Amino acid sequence: MSDWPVTHSPLPRRRPRALSPLREHLRDTFWFAPTAAMVGVFVVWWVAQELDAALVRTLRDEGDHDTLAELVRFADDAKTVVSAVGSAMMTFIGVVFSISLVAVQMAGGQFTPRVVRLFVRSRITKATFAVFLATFVLTLLVLTSYDSTPDPRDITSVPIVQSALTLVMVALSLLLFVMYVNATLRLMRVGHVIARIAEESFRVAALMPAPVHGTTPRGPGGNAEGPLGPVTAWVAHDGRAGVLRDVHTARLVRVARAHGVVLRLVPRIGDFLVPGTPVLAVHGGQAPPRRALRYALSVGVERTFHQDLGFGLRQLSDIALRALSSAVNDPTTAVQALDRVVQILAALSRRPLDAVVHRDRRGVPRLVQPVPGWTELVDLGFAEVRACGAGAPQVTRRMLAGLDDLLLLAPPERREPLLRHRELLRQAVERAAPSPADRAFALRPDRQGIG
Numbered sequence: 001m002s003d004w005p006v007t008h009s010p011l012p013r014r015r016p017r018a019l020s021p022l023r024e025h026l027r028d029t030f031w032f033a034p035t036a037a038m039v040g041v042f043v044v045w046w047v048a049q050e051l052d053a054a055l056v057r058t059l060r061d062e063g064d065h066d067t068l069a070e071l072v073r074f075a076d077d078a079k080t081v082v083s084a085v086g087s088a089m090m091t092f093i094g095v096v097f098s099i100s101l102v103a104v105q106m107a108g109g110q111f112t113p114r115v116v117r118l119f120v121r122s123r124i125t126k127a128t129f130a131v132f133l134a135t136f137v138l139t140l141l142v143l144t145s146y147d148s149t150p151d152p153r154d155i156t157s158v159p160i161v162q163s164a165l166t167l168v169m170v171a172l173s174l175l176l177f178v179m180y181v182n183a184t185l186r187l188m189r190v191g192h193v194i195a196r197i198a199e200e201s202f203r204v205a206a207l208m209p210a211p212v213h214g215t216t217p218r219g220p221g222g223n224a225e226g227p228l229g230p231v232t233a234w235v236a237h238d239g240r241a242g243v244l245r246d247v248h249t250a251r252l253v254r255v256a257r258a259h260g261v262v263l264r265l266v267p268r269i270g271d272f273l274v275p276g277t278p279v280l281a282v283h284g285g286q287a288p289p290r291r292a293l294r295y296a297l298s299v300g301v302e303r304t305f306h307q308d309l310g311f312g313l314r315q316l317s318d319i320a321l322r323a324l325s326s327a328v329n330d331p332t333t334a335v336q337a338l339d340r341v342v343q344i345l346a347a348l349s350r351r352p353l354d355a356v357v358h359r360d361r362r363g364v365p366r367l368v369q370p371v372p373g374w375t376e377l378v379d380l381g382f383a384e385v386r387a388c389g390a391g392a393p394q395v396t397r398r399m400l401a402g403l404d405d406l407l408l409l410a411p412p413e414r415r416e417p418l419l420r421h422r423e424l425l426r427q428a429v430e431r432a433a434p435s436p437a438d439r440a441f442a443l444r445p446d447r448q449g450i451g
Contacts, residue, residue, distance in 0.1 A: 001079045025417075026119065027121050029120075030120060030126065030129075033127065033129070034129050036130070036131045037130035037134040038130075038134055038151060039403055041141075042137075042141070044138075044141070044165065045141045045162065048161040049145055049159070049161075052158055052161050055071075055158070070259050071158045071160055074160065075158045077154065077162075079143070080158075081163075081166075081167070081439040082166050083139075085135065085166065086140060086143065089135055089136040092260070093132045093133070095397060100184060104116055105384035107187065108191070110190075110255065110328070111318075111319050112264050112318035114302070114303075114313060114314075114318060115193055115197075115315065118196055118197075119187060120185075122187070124176070124180050125180060125183070125184070127176060128177060128180040132176075135169040138162075138165065138169055141162075142162040142166055145159040147374050173353050179451055181350060191336060194316065194319065194337055197340065198316075198340040198344060200312060201309075201312030201313070202347065203305075204306070204307065204311075206307060208309070208356055211242045221441070226266060228368065229262075229284060230283070231253075231264075231283060232286065233281075233285075234278045234280070235281075235282065235293065236275075237275055237299075238276075238281065238290070239275065240275070241271075241273060242268075242273060242276050242299035242300055242301055243270060243300055243303050244267050244268070244269055244271050244272075244297060244298075245299065245303065246297070246298035246304070246307055247265060247269065247297055247298070247302045248295060248297070249358050249432065252280075252293075252296050253359070253360055253367050255292045255296070255359075256360075257360045258288075259286070259288045259292075260285055260287055261284045261286075262284055262285060262366055262368065263281070263282060263283075263367050264282075264367075265368065265370060266281055267279060268371065268372065269307045269309070269371075270310065271322060277295060280293070310376070310380055313341060313344060313377060313381045316381070320337040320338065320384075320389070320395075321384055324388045324389050325388075331365035331389065331394040331449070332373065332394065332449070335448070335449040338395070339380050341381040341382070341402070342402035345381055346406060348377060349374075350410070353373050353374050354370070354371065356368070356371055357369075374410075374414050375417045378418060379421075382390075382421045386399060386424060386428060389426070390425070393441055393449075394450045396429050396442045397446040397450060398446060398447065399421075400422065400446075401445035401446055402447075403425075403445075404422075404445050406418050407419070407422075426443060429442045429443055
């Protein structure tokens with residue numbers, strides 16, 4: 001039996017999906033969906049062309065030239081519509097997405113540049129762009145299918161199915177355009193952006209395995225106490241410099257099991273890695289070969305939500321700091337961000353943190369991964385906002401109410417950082433408020449700030 005304690009999380013639990021760095025990479029890019037749509041429309045057009053050819057052959061074999069002539073006239077009428085759609089679609093795409101890029105730029109400047117990822121990862125945005133391009137490509141392909149032979153008896157193909165398919169794509173484009181405008185306007189509203197950030201944070205927390213205590217990572221030269229035993233080898237990072245975005249936990253668990261060792265990740269998700277620094281500590285044996293650890297760590301230029309527990313709080317703090325700057329001066333937005341900070345911390349208040357363990361199929365621990373601790377998460381959510389918002393009574397009142405709520409929810413051993421921030425906030429308000437009446441007003445808890 002393992003010495004690791006079994007813990008339970010108050011968050012809704014789902015079976016964690018296996019990490020797919022490729023899937024996350026494709027979600028962070030904008031080229032894959034349009035490219036796949038254009039390739040798919042070629043296949044659909046080829047099938048439609050074969051159906052049109054089969055329809056013409058059937059009518060010619062049956063000698064039904066009158067019906068064939070009617071189809072030719074219908075196709076000629078549809079050709080006008082197809083030509084108009086083809087000429088207007090690219091102009092429409094350019095205008096719509098030029099305006100969208102301006103909206104994204106404005107949102108990034110108003111909230112934080114890190115929220116631009118919400119626009120890039122938006123499924124409706126990618127679907128709209130993909131369908132627009134696919135409709136344009138389809139119109140070009142359909143126009144090439146028209147037969148210039150004037151005699152219906154010599155016609156080999158009449159693009160009836162293709163023309164109907166084009167009209168369906170136009171209708172789908174209009175529907176997606178309406179949905180896209182609605183989704184874009186929602187993402188330009190700070191309340192919806194903050195709600196999306198909180199939703200992503202809850203998804204990360206819900207997919208985390210059961211955390212354990214007693215496995216705090218240490219640097220080179222130190223030994224981890226407890227069930228891991230001493231460090232027997234180190235594995236250094238030999239890739240490019242960048243932010244640690246993902247860890248292929250399933251691969252590392254398989255490698256550790258195959259070599260009979262326990263691997264401990266030294267950096268946390270979101271740390272910046274420099275080539276040559278240690279990334280894995282090996283306990284109980286020799287380090288696995290480099291080829292076995294290939295593609296186990298994903299390094300990129302910026303943090304992502306995929307496995308980063310603190311990234312949501314980081315973005316909420318950035319939004320609050322931007323709102324409290326002298327250039328923006330919008331404390332109400334800071335209060336909205338604090339609402340979600342308190343919500344996230346309340347969900348994590350009784351959840352074991354500091355490190356999580358990944359086991360193999362036999363239940364043997366194989367990979368220990370560090371995650372932010374409770375004190376670090378509380379500091380991330382409140383420290384910078386407290387320093388910048390001490391002069392805004394709306395912010396201080398909301399922060400005090402949030403700290404009081406968390407003090408009611410958190411277990412006794414986790415109240416120290418909350419009490420510390422409450423005292424630091426009181427001191428900051430005393431320095432910022434000129435009179436006792438102003439200080440008393442700013443230190444009165446209020447869940448709406450100034451409700």
